[in-house]
Amino acid sequence: xxxxxxxxxxxxxxxxxxxxxxxxxxxxxxxxxxxxxxxxxxxxxxxxxxxxxxxxxxxxxxxxxxxxxxxxxxxxxxxxxxxxxxxxxxxxxxxxxxxxxxxxxxxxxxxxxxxxxxxxxxxxxxxxxxxxxxxxxxxxxxxxxxxxxxxxxxxxxxxxxxxxxxxxxxxxxxxxxxxxxxxxxxxxxxxxxxxxxxxxxxxxxxxxxxxxxxxxxxxxxxxxxxxxxxxxxxxxxxxxxxxxxxxxxxxxxxxxxxxxxxxxxxxxxxxxxxxxxxxxxxxxxxxxxxxxxxxxxxxxxx
Numbered sequence: 001x002x003x004x005x006x007x008x009x010x011x012x013x014x015x016x017x018x019x020x021x022x023x024x025x026x027x028x029x030x031x032x033x034x035x036x037x038x039x040x041x042x043x044x045x046x047x048x049x050x051x052x053x054x055x056x057x058x059x060x061x062x063x064x065x066x067x068x069x070x071x072x073x074x075x076x077x078x079x080x081x082x083x084x085x086x087x088x089x090x091x092x093x094x095x096x097x098x099x100x101x102x103x104x105x106x107x108x109x110x111x112x113x114x115x116x117x118x119x120x121x122x123x124x125x126x127x128x129x130x131x132x133x134x135x136x137x138x139x140x141x142x143x144x145x146x147x148x149x150x151x152x153x154x155x156x157x158x159x160x161x162x163x164x165x166x167x168x169x170x171x172x173x174x175x176x177x178x179x180x181x182x183x184x185x186x187x188x189x190x191x192x193x194x195x196x197x198x199x200x201x202x203x204x205x206x207x208x209x210x211x212x213x214x215x216x217x218x219x220x221x222x223x224x225x226x227x228x229x230x231x232x233x234x235x236x237x238x239x240x241x242x243x244x245x246x247x248x249x250x251x252x253x254x255x256x257x258x259x260x261x262x263x264x265x266x267x268x269x270x271x272x273x274x275x276x277x278x279x280x281x282x283x284x285x286x287x288x289x290x291x292x293x294x295x296x297x298x299x300x301x302x
Contacts, residue, residue, distance in 0.1 A: 091115050102144035103166060120145075127152065133171075143181075153191075173211075188226075203241075223261075243282070258299065272296040 003023045013033040022042040026049055035055045043063040050070045057077040064084045072092040076099050085105045093114035101118075106125045111117065117125070124145045126132075131151035141161045149169040158178045166186045173193045177200050184204040192212045199219045208228040216236045223243045230250045238258040246266045254274040263282030273295035277283065283291075288298060 091117075096121070102164075103146050105146050105148070107149070253295075267291070270294075 001019060001021050001024060004021065005025045006029055007025045008028045010030045011034055012030055015035045016039050017035050017037045019039045021044055022040050024044050027045050027047045029049045031054055032050050032052045033054060036059050037055050038058045041059050041061045041064055045065045046069050047065055047067045048069060051074050052070050052072050054074045056079055057075050058079060060080045061084050062080055062082050066084060066086050066089050068088045070090045071094050072090050073094065075095045077095055079099055081099060081101055081104055083103045086109050087105045088108035090110045092110055092112045095116045097116040097118060101121045107128050109125060111125065120141060124142060124147065127147055127150050132155050133151050134154045136156045137160055138156050138158045139160060142165055143161050143163045145165045147165055147167050147170055151171045152175060153171045154174045156176045157180050158176055161181045162185055163181050163183045164185060167190055168186050168188050169190060171191045172195055173191045174195060176196045178196055178198045180200045182200060182202045182205050186206050187210055188206045188208045190210050192210055192215050195215045197215055197217045197220050201221045202225050203221050203223045204225060206226045207230050208226050209230065211231045212235050213231055214234045217240055218236050218238050220240045222245050223241050225245045227245060227247045227250050230247065232255050233251050233253045235255045237260050238256050239260060241261045242265050243261050243263045247270050248266050249269040251271045252275045253271050256276045257280065258276060258278045261281045265282060272291055275296045276299060277291065277296055278299035292298065
């Protein structure tokens, strides 16, 4: 039944155990009490569907769309829900204990005291829906969390683990992110103005179009990071590791890069007026002269 069109169907108490329903259209279907155990529901669309009391144990729902669905009292034990969209769904009394919710969209989701949810994912739900402005989240594990658009400004996230997390459009201005783990995280289009990213690990992260004015990134690990059009004006990047980082069209006006590792860095189109370089790995004499012509300043002893 791959790619089946069952939209608006009445399938109450139907048995789809072990069924192949990937890419199926079940939008607005009535699936109350339906048994989907061990079914393949990869990329299925269940928008506005009624899945009250449904058995979804051991299902593969990777990439599924369950926006606005009624999932109250449904059982998701041992299900694969990676990258599933639950936005605005009803999860009252739903069984999700022990279930991996990597990159699951929980914005607007309704839960109650009967919802069985691991502490990690309850925290993700809370941050996405209520923000974490000024909260102490030091050492927290939010690896693979979907925190898109969350307000986490001025929060304390020292030593936190946000590897592979999605923080696009989030507010982290003035946050303390010292020693945070942001490896391969999506940090595009976020606000990191005046954030403290001292020794933060952002290797492979996407920081394109990110606001980093006046942020502290001393000793930060940014190897292979994407910083296309990033706003790094007045940012402290001394001793940072930027090997193979892409800063094409970034704004580095008055930024400090003393002692930074710039091997194989891409600075094409970057604004360098007043940017301070010195004792950098990866800067040849030829490249140095070119950067000076573009407004960079070199201080070879400091």
